[in-house]
Amino acid sequence: MSAARARGAWPAPEALVRAQREARARAERVRLVVHQARGRTGASLGRGAGDSVEYEDHRSFVPGDDPRHVDWNAYARSGQWVAKVFRAEVTPAVDLAFDASASMAAWPGKAACALGLFYLALEGARRVAASVRVHVLVGPALETPPLDAVDAGRWLPATPGDDAPPELGRVPWRPGSLRIWVSDLLFVGAPSGHLAPLGRAAGRAAVLVPHAVEESAPEWQGNLTLVDPESGAQRIQRVSPRLLERYHEAYQQHFAALRDAGRRLGIPVARVAAEGDLLAALRTEALPAGVFEPCR
Amino acid sequence: MPVTFAEPLGLFALLGVPAVILIHLLRQHPPQALATTLFLLQAVAPEDMRGRRVEWPRRSLLLLLQLLVVLALAWVLAQPRWAQGARRLPVVVVVDESASMSAFQEAAQAELTALLESLAQGVTLDVTLLSSHPSREALGRGEGPRAAAGISAARPDLGAHDAGPALEVARQRAGQDGVVVYLTDHPDPRPGALVLSVGRPTENVGFTGLAFEGEGWAATLQNHGAQDALRRWRLEAGGAQIDAGEVKVAPGEVRVLRGAFPPGAERARLVLDADAFTLDDTLDMVRPRPKTLRVAVSRDAAGLSWLTRLLARAPHVVVVGEGEAADLMVDAGKDGVGAEALGQPWLRFALDPRLEARQPAVGVTVEQDALTEDLPWSGLVFRRPPRLEKLPPGARTLVWKGDVPLVVAGPGQDLLVRIDPRGSNAARSVAVLLMLVRYLDQVRARVPREEAYNAELREPLTVAAVEGAGDVEVRGEGGVARYSQDRLQLLAAPARPGAFEVWQGEARLMVGAARFADVREAALVGAGPARPAPQVVAAVREVGQADDPLRGAWMLAALGLMLGTFWLSRGEA
Known part of the structure; x- marks a missing residue:
């Protein structure tokens, strides 16, 4: 196993452009759910009341309300000043954060899955004319590449960073933005502490978690030299069936804790298997969690 | 088809199998695997579950090829031989039946069985057991190693003898393809035979001789071993112990035990504490009682003073008086043979009446006979007796002077001596005196008396x-x-x-x-083991066996496997 392979490597820019092209095709079938996002006035329905033609509710007219929203028919019937409330039309803000640590590119399938999720979210945001920002996190490092660079496939670091967990607290989340965090969540530490920054500044968030079968059901047996792709650390380990069983339990508990934390924070955590078709993999957790929805 | 190996030592190459496995165990590195969840594994794997240094190799083509190389080399080096059909191998075993073998009888059967088993690989043995003495009958026949049990019929009681004639008979019986085995106790190379010596240097003390001095006995005792020996002895007679003692004998030393014959007993037995060689540990004896020859002397013969002195001194001879029964009549006087029939043997000296007529003559011719053999007649001086006209049937001349008989053996046990003691030196002639003593012994031996x-x-x-x-x-x-x-x-x-x-x-x-008195058989310090060399046994087995027809293919396979191993090793490097 070469050193570069051991540390994980992202595909070349040309491959990233191809992946983005494939994501555009997939975006015809599923779309990113952004309708409750807040943002500047724009073309998308916002979470609050606004000036769109989309009726939402009635309420008592109070001084300061736009007189055009008085429901005259209701006034004629009841003599009460009733105002119509319409949904606001906003330009949603979507902040895409991508975990570019080496573990995300440990296996080609997992890297392709991670990039597929990222590009699908990007294309979904663009289809609703959202204001999109991309943040790339490698450990404590944070980069916010311009979208031109993203479209050119030149937004990922050439070499993986260290094995420190990404610091989401350093990301300049925009208020009210939809935060999509693409990460395998393979970090040590309290799950809630890790996910909490996603919900700051009245934002709505979702976590897309690519995972490979090499992680969920590894075929480890006997003596192995296990290599951490992020730190390069090696560990000679004799893996017995009993140890493998305990590992499976730990793996399940790790993500169960993350789901619980996400549930408490209102942040859906959707795991997506790297094996097989990506759209099919989305149906397992991402669609039920409301991160994506099928296009009608 | 049974297979044997011409070079069984080649099978030691199989030791390469564990060696190759050990090398793989020590050299192998655990395969690498990416683990993005190493922190999870570290949390559940305590330190003492870290990997072992040695683990059974898994699916290694290189290991498999190297093991096949070792197996192929071992097969080629051991030189397998295939038996052709149901081959029968004649084996003739000549069993040394000398007395010394009695000390190694048990080991002999076990060793012979082992040798026959080594010969029986791939063949059926037709075993014949012969005695080392050609006059003895065959000890038995059988098939396979079990035939070795037949040596229980051997009687190791012979003295030192040459086994050559028996071995020659064995070679003829074995034929060209057969095997001759000489089972003995002293390493003694024999051309054309596999020598299996089952002896070992053994201490032995035993009786070697017996003499009587008056009423006493004297038994000689010898230490045939290489170490000092302290032995107890006892004298038994009539079922009771008469005497006992201890004797210390140095290596090679001869000691004499003396004692009086138990009064009133006719038999006695000296017994030593038993050792490995038991034949000489007992010494049976009887009170000596030789036969006596009763001799009657005629009046004429009594005048020959030298003759009366001779009869008086001759062993076990008693001169009886007139009228007493005698076994032999001694007479002097008339010449001639067979004219007298006295009913008993007689010895007659013919006296020549022509006492002053002739000069002494010398020179005689002697016939081959027990009485006259090897006697020095040249010093005899005598007068030539007259011719004898006629010898009776059955008479035979033993000594001649020219054509004149000097000593004539008549029919029965008669003896006529025609040398007149008065005109010769016969009384001082060693030849005449010894001839007469021999004659007396002959007659005495034929006396029917206990x-x-x-x-x-x-x-x-x-x-x-x-x-x-x-x-x-x-x-x-x-x-x-x-x-x-x-x-x-x-x-x-x-x-x-x-x-x-x-x-x-x-x-x-x-x-x-x-x-028992054969000191050569009693000396067991020279006994020693000797077994046919394995290559000799293998060569015997190979007669009638074919080389492995695939030997060339095996060598090519070994070479190919080695090349494959080299290629794989290079790839790994």
Whole structure:
């Protein structure tokens, strides 16, 4: 196993452009759910009341309300000043954060899955004319590449960073933005502490978690030299069936804790298997969690 | 088809199998695997579950090829041989039946069985067991290694003898493809035979001789070993212990035990504490009682003073007076043979009446006879006797002067001496005196009278058997040996130590005791082991076996496997 392979490597820019092209095709079938996002006035329905033609509710007219929203028919019937409330039309803000640590590119399938999720979210945001920002996190490092660079496939670091967990607290989340965090969540530490920054500044968030079968059901047996792709650390380990069983339990508990934390924070955590078709993999957790929805 | 190996040492190459596995165990590195969840594994794997240094190799093509190389090389080096059909191998075993083998009888069967088993790989053995003495009957026949049990029929009681004739007979019986095995106890290379020596240097102290001095006995005792020995002995007679003692004997030393014959006893036995060689640990004896020859001397012969002195000094001869029964009549006077029929043997000296007529003459011619053999006649000076006109039937001239008989043996046991003692030096002639003593012994031996005699094992015996009275039996502790009249010259003491008696019909001719006295067989320090070399055994087995027809293919396979191993090793490097 070469050193570069051991540390994980992202595909070349040309491959990233191809992946983005494939994501555009997939975006015809599923779309990113952004309708409750807040943002500047724009073309998308916002979470609050606004000036769109989309009726939402009635309420008592109070001084300061736009007189055009008085429901005259209701006034004629009841003599009460009733105002119509319409949904606001906003330009949603979507902040895409991508975990570019080496573990995300440990296996080609997992890297392709991670990039597929990222590009699908990007294309979904663009289809609703959202204001999109991309943040790339490698450990404590944070980069916010311009979208031109993203479209050119030149937004990922050439070499993986260290094995420190990404610091989401350093990301300049925009208020009210939809935060999509693409990460395998393979970090040590309290799950809630890790996910909490996603919900700051009245934002709505979702976590897309690519995972490979090499992680969920590894075929480890006997003596192995296990290599951490992020730190390069090696560990000679004799893996017995009993140890493998305990590992499976730990793996399940790790993500169960993350789901619980996400549930408490209102942040859906959707795991997506790297094996097989990506759209099919989305149906397992991402669609039920409301991160994506099928296009009608 | 059974297979054997011409070079079994080649199978030691199989030691390469564990060696190769060990090398793989020590050299192998655990395979690498990416683990993005190493922190999870570290949380559940305590330190003491870290990997072992050595683990059974998994699916290694290189290991498989190297093991095949080792197996192929071992197969080629061991040189397999394939037996062609159901081959039978004649094996003739010549069993040394000398007395010294009695000390190694048990080891002999085990060793012979082992040798036959090594020969029997891929073949069926037709085993014949022969005695080392060609006069003895075959000990048995059988098939396969089990035939070695037949040596229990061997009787190791012979003295030192040459096994050459028996080996020659064995070679003829074995044929060109057969095998001859010489089973003995002293390493003794024999051309054309596999020598299997089962002996080992063994200490032995035993009796070697017996003499009588008046009423006392003197037994010689020798230490044939290489170490000092302290042995206890005892004298038994009539079932009771008469005397006992200890004797210390240095290596090679001969000691003499003396004692008086137990009063009133006719037999006695000296016994030593038993050792590995038991034949010489007992010494049976009888009170010596030789036969006496009763001799009557005529008045004319009594005038020959030298003759009366000779008769008085001759052993076991008694001169009887007139009228008493005699076994032999001695006379002097009339010349001639066969004219007198006295009913008993006679010895006559012919006196020449022409006392002053002739000068002494010298020079005689002697016939081959037990009486005259090897006697020095050249110093005899005598007067030439007159011619004898006619010899009676059965008479035979033993000594001649020209064509004149000087000594004539008549029919029966008569002897005519025609040398006049008065006109010759016969009284001082060693030849004449010894001839007369021999004659007296001959006559005495044929006297039908019982005697008591101490003999060595298988010592030829002379008894005065009566013609027409039936066979003669030697009754010993080991059984009865029967001799017909025409085989009496083979009469001998028993082959096993102990008391014996010689009978003819109802007449007991001899009471005796047989003792072991062959010091060559008793000396066991020279005994030693010797086994046929493995390559010799293998060469014997190979007769009639074919080389492995695929040997070339195996070598090519080994070469190919080695190249494959080299290629794989290079790839790994």
